[in-house]
Amino acid sequence: MTDSASAPRRELDRTASGLAACLPALYRALDRQIASGYPHPKPPEGQLALLRFVDRREGATVREAAEALLMKPNNVSALVSQMTESGLLERRQDSADKRVAHLYPTATARRRLAEVRDLETAHLRQALMSLTEGELGALGSALGALTSLTRRLHSAAH
DSSP, X not given: OXXXXXXXXXXXXXXXXXXXXXXXXXXXXXXXXXXXXXXSOOOOHHHHXXXXXXXXXXXXXXXXXXXXXXXXXXXXXXXXXXXXXXXSEEEEEOSSOTTOEXXXXXXXXHHHHHHHHHHHHHHHHHHHHTSOHHHHHXXXXXXXXXXXXXXXXXXXXX
């Protein structure tokens, strides 16, 4: 491979490596800030992910949630049991197939999810305000590409 042909690959590798290092660190920093400002015991990320999904897709089944969250159905089922007991989710039996349950967030879950979203937005806004105009523009331009990358990785993980 010539040096000019390997340049695009080196750039891809640099970008991939940078994203792999940066995104988990960004998540952990945001998660830590949210946990310190959240007035309730912060649900684990798996529970938050399930709450977010059920909030967007009311009436989804455990299997649908597992597929969307890239989790095993038995793990989602265990989360659903914990969250039902703690008053965050409601299970309703399917009228046609009693073995299937549809999931709905409770009013408490909606309030707590809104509190988490508000904290996320506030912390990110504060951090974004410290960036330069160029950095803000670059992040804004990158959102579409990051969303597309997320969809591709999610599809490949199925």
